[in-house]
Amino acid sequence: MTHDKESVDGVSILLEPRSNQDEVQFSVKIEDMTFGYDEKIILEHVNLEINHPGLLCILGPNGVGKTTIVKCMNKLLKPKSGHVYLNGKDVSTMSLLEVAQTLAFVPNSSSSVFSMSVAEAILMGRHPRAGWTTSERDIKVVDAAIDLMGLQEFSSRDIRQLSAGQTQRVLIARGLVQEPDILILDEPTSNLDVKYQMDVMRFLKAYARDRQILVIMVCHDLNITAAYADRVILMYGKNVYADGTPSEVLTAENIQTVYNVEAEVTERNGVPQIHLVPKYD
Numbered sequence: 001m002t003h004d005k006e007s008v009d010g011v012s013i014l015l016e017p018r019s020n021q022d023e024v025q026f027s028v029k030i031e032d033m034t035f036g037y038d039e040k041i042i043l044e045h046v047n048l049e050i051n052h053p054g055l056l057c058i059l060g061p062n063g064v065g066k067t068t069i070v071k072c073m074n075k076l077l078k079p080k081s082g083h084v085y086l087n088g089k090d091v092s093t094m095s096l097l098e099v100a101q102t103l104a105f106v107p108n109s110s111s112s113v114f115s116m117s118v119a120e121a122i123l124m125g126r127h128p129r130a131g132w133t134t135s136e137r138d139i140k141v142v143d144a145a146i147d148l149m150g151l152q153e154f155s156s157r158d159i160r161q162l163s164a165g166q167t168q169r170v171l172i173a174r175g176l177v178q179e180p181d182i183l184i185l186d187e188p189t190s191n192l193d194v195k196y197q198m199d200v201m202r203f204l205k206a207y208a209r210d211r212q213i214l215v216i217m218v219c220h221d222l223n224i225t226a227a228y229a230d231r232v233i234l235m236y237g238k239n240v241y242a243d244g245t246p247s248e249v250l251t252a253e254n255i256q257t258v259y260n261v262e263a264e265v266t267e268r269n270g271v272p273q274i275h276l277v278p279k280y281d
Helices: 066-073 096-102 118-130 136-148 164-176 194-211 222-228 252-259
Strands: 028-037 040-050 054-059 081-086 103-106 182-186 214-218 231-236 239-244 263-268 271-276
Touching: 028 066, 040 066, 040 239, 054 066, 054 194, 054 222, 066 081, 066 103, 066 182, 066 214, 096 103, 096 118, 103 164, 118 136, 118 164, 136 164, 164 182, 164 194, 182 194, 194 214, 194 222, 222 271, 231 252, 239 252, 252 263
Parallel strands: 054 214, 054 231, 103 182, 182 214
Antiparallel strands: 028 040, 028 081, 231 239, 263 271
16 A cells, blocks of 8 residues: 555555544544444444544444444444434434435445446445535546555556455455445454455555544454454444453453453563463363
8 A cells, every 4th residue: 555646745645634624623522322233232322422533443242233323323223212413413303314424334245236347336425415416636646545455556457357356455445436434334344354454454544544534434353353453343232331441451360250261461562462262172
């Protein structure tokens, strides 16, 4: 991943510090929220507030509501009770366009059946900002996202011809071009090899810091989270089980309780190192 060559002083247009003249504090607040399908409750009386720029990772075993909670933030799902606020505004009162102008959501896969180039697929992410017209800035922002995600050699290729990992990088780029206040990603590294996992995590951490925005991602990898997250939310029992820094949350006791596996946790340069203890029959 390199820098956009057309940017001023070598800084990508997508990494330039935001001009926040109104001094609006970007935030997500969940207030006593319950969500379920019919009689099955997935999340119950959840309270959570995210109001500091940085990279926040949501962890937990399958079925505890990690993806559900971020879809409630994005108005893709409607809670049974409680409230979700984006930048102080109740999501239930916002149109989908208003939500998209505030928050970008990057899913963990795409089932696109339409024939379009990588560049065209990424340009679609500009719609909440630009409507159906394309300006010179829109093109520059798309070029910058292609550059940052290392997609230059694929920009003209049909998106249906990409591997799962390449498609995942396109989806991230499409989220970036929305230039959101809040960026949410659902397992963005799940289809990537180790190098790109680390590249993407390093980029997202720097992106949150440089743009002073909230980056919230659902993740499964304990060590990747420990290495890059500023804050970790550990989900369990239909609610938030632990919330804090990686060192505070990723303890052997918490891992045993939530994942039902034995782990040894050490630290290297202040970063927790999780070693799962295998058992054999």
